[in-house]
Amino acid sequence: DQQVKQNSPSLSVQEGRISILNCDYTNSMFDYFLWYKKYPAEGPTFLISISSIKDKNEDGRFTVFLNKSAKHLSLHIVPSQPGDSAVYFCAASGWGTGNQFYFGTGTSLTVIP
Amino acid sequence: DADVTQTPRNRITKTGKRIMLECSQTKGHDRMYWYRQDPGLGLRLIYYSFDVKDINKGEISDGYSVSRQAQAKFSLSLESAIPNQTALYFCATGGQYNEQFFGPGTRLTVL
Numbered sequence: 001d002q003q004v005k006q007n008s009p010s011l012s013v014q015e016g017r018i019s020i021l022n023c024d025y026t027n028s029m030f031d032y033f034l035w036y037k038k039y040p041a042e043g044p045t046f047l048i049s050i051s052s053i054k055d056k057n058e059d060g061r062f063t064v065f066l067n068k069s070a071k072h073l074s075l076h077i078v079p080s081q082p083g084d085s086a087v088y089f090c091a092a093s094g095w096g097t098g099n100q101f102y103f104g105t106g107t108s109l110t111v112i113p
Numbered sequence: 114d115a116d117v118t119q120t121p122r123n124r125i126t127k128t129g130k131r132i133m134l135e136c137s138q139t140k141g142h143d144r145m146y147w148y149r150q151d152p153g154l155g156l157r158l159i160y161y162s163f164d165v166k167d168i169n170k171g172e173i174s175d176g177y178s179v180s181r182q183a184q185a186k187f188s189l190s191l192e193s194a195i196p197n198q199t200a201l202y203f204c205a206t207g208g209q210y211n212e213q214f215f216g217p218g219t220r221l222t223v224l
Contacts, residue, residue, distance in 0.1 A: 006155075032211055043117070043203050043215030044156070089155060093211060100171060101146070101213065105155035 003027045004092050006104035014112050019077040021088050021107050026071065029096030035064060035075050038087045038106070047088075048075070080111045116140045117216035119204050125222045126194050134189045134219050136204030142214075144207025145187040147171075147179060149200040150218075156203065162187055163207075194223040 005024045013019045023033075031052040036044035050057040050064045050073065057064050063076045077084055090104045117138045126132050138145065147159040158171030160179040168179060176198060178190045191198055199222050205213040 004155075009153075034212055036215075041217070043205075043217050044213075045215070046212040049212060091156075100158055100161065102158075102172075103148075103156040105153060 004102045004104040006107050008107050010108040012110045013080045016079045019080045019109055021075040023073045023090035023104050025092050029094040030092040031094040033073050034091045036089045082111045082113050085111050117206055117214055119216040119219050123220045127224050128195055130194050132191045132194055134202055136187045136216055138185050138206045140206050142206040146205040147189045148203045151200050196223045199223045
């Protein structure tokens with residue numbers, strides 16, 4: 001049973017606009033959430049994370065929002081750039097889950113120049 | 114040099130063959146992980162290790178085994194490969210704040 005879900009397999013956005021990638025989770029024991037970016041023929045690379053004690057974390061053009069009551073997080077990229085075109089995975093872990101990481105199925109973002 | 118290396122990068126094998134995928138890391142992390150990626154399923158955890166003496170099964174460990182030869186080395190074995198083990202395999206190490214650092218992946222095809 002998928003504990004972390006990314007319901008949009010793909011997303012296309014114009015360069016300069018905002019990209020919003022969404023992620024839902026079911027396990028209330030998760031207390032740490034991460035976003036990874038993956039280019040073809042490469043491994044995922046860490047992008048940004050958020051702890052459950054926060055509802056927002058920002059790093060340059062990337063902001064992650066966490067809504068614990070809705071068990072939902074989102075990644076905002078502003079402004080979007082063609083180099084952001086990649087597959088984005090959200091992941092979750094928690095002390096109650098044996099510190100395993102659970103990944104979503106990924107969203108393929110295409111930023112159109 | 115890459116912090117996490119995987120060998121081989123590509124492998125084609127036949128059903129029933131034994132195969133080993135190797136992972137080495139230079140980050141000095143205690144935690145190491147093996148994942149597989151399948152289209153539409155994301156990354157799923159096979160095995161993980163928090164130190165040389167600690168090995169744990171992940172979500173999909175059936176058909177796989179691992180060996181933690183040293184802090185820097187974590188290998189994944191398929192004792193008798195089957196076609197539904199065709200996938201992209203990633204090794205990862207655990208970071209200080211829980212983020213993981215991934216290797217470049219091994220594309221395995223079982224015919």
